[in-house]
Amino acid sequence: MAQPATKTYKKRMIKDGDWAWAYAFIAVALVVYALFTAYPVVSAFLISFQEYKPLGSTYIGLDNYAETLRDDLFWKSIRNTIKYTVLTVPVNLLISFVIAILILPLRKRLQTTFKAVYYLPAVASGVTMSVVWLWIYDPLPEGILNQLIGFFGIHNQNWLGTSDTSMFSLVLMSWLSSHGTSIIIYLAALLGIDDSYYEAAELDGANFLQKLRYIVLPFLKPTTLFLLVTGVIGSFQVFQNAFLMTGGGPDNATTMVGLLIFNNAFKYFEFGEAAAQSLILTVIIATIALIQFKAFGKDVEY
Known part of the structure; x- marks a missing residue:
């Protein structure tokens, strides 16, 4: 045999x-x-189970976790992070999807040009991008955004210096940047849809919206789920924007979990508490990702 x-x-x-x-x-x-x-x-x-010191740590059990759960600032940072996630991730996915749909009918060379243009911010230094946005949000009349709203008779705003506008400023920054990766992934998925589906739909008299609903969206469901999960993970780990743009202020209105962990570890040298908070954040992210897969991945094939 x-x-x-x-x-x-x-x-x-x-x-x-x-x-x-x-x-x-x-x-x-x-x-x-x-x-x-x-x-x-x-x-x-x-x-996370120690009162950490470089020259000798002390085991304290679950005290760091208990202290974290009693910390009002930790829960405020969780609320800020959730607010930022809810306001940015769905809108960013929608913007990326619409741009990918608009680029799809273009010739290959033009598609490549647009993909390069939209991906350029991802290549640029995050610090450089933050400096540019600090210029845009300059509270003086010379600030670009203040000049823009001045045309409509609106007074100058201290975009990053007040609790009412600081979170919106970070959200707006996210809406208008960092779409390159999602656009490229969406375009690759759109190009992978066989033309025969569109031809059959046209023979049945389907219009653009019907083709979008019954062909494009079902085929892009795995891609959308992937971008949704990775987008939520990235937004829960956001640090750079809050650190460079507002420092978490004013009045901790933009203190995200990642920034709080960084401050506890490298500003206040509470490494044990920072480690406990990072592990709690890991559990939260894993739970949310599992819920997303359960809710949206039932009929998704990879």
Whole structure:
């Protein structure tokens, strides 16, 4: 009786020593993962049970977690992060989808040009982009946004300096930037839809909105779910915008969880409490991702 092809292939690989080469090639990735992902996670887990000091830590059990759950600022940062997520992620997905639909009918060269233009902010330094937005939000009359609203007779606004407008300013910054990756992913998914579906729909007299509803949206459901999950994860980890634009103020109106963890660790040197907060944030993100997969991924095939 002939041996199965898979068994023969495995024996040949073992005989030729190919397994050793396979492990050698993935060893670099495994070492990098162990050093920069697995080790920090395990260290954070251990530090969360300690009053951490560089020259000698003290085990305090669940005190860091209890202190975090009693901290009003922690819960305010959670509310701020949820508000930021709800206001940015769905709108950003919609903007990216609409832009991808508008780019799709263009010639290939024009598509490439638009993709490059929209992806450019992702290549630029985040600090540089924040400096540009600080110029836009300049509270003086010379600020670009104040000049714009001045045409409509609206007085100058201190966009980043008041609780009423600081969160909106960060949200607006998110709406008008960082769509490049989502646009490229949406375009790739749109180009993967076979033209025969559109041709059949046209024969049945379907208009643009009907093709969008019954062809495009169902085919893009896996892509949308992926972008939704990664978008929520990214928004819950937002740090750079709040740190550079407002510093979490005024009155902690823009203090996100990521910024709070950073301040506790590197400003107040409460490494144990920061580690506990980071692990709580991990559990929150994992729970939300699971809920999204359960709610929207029932009939999604990958």
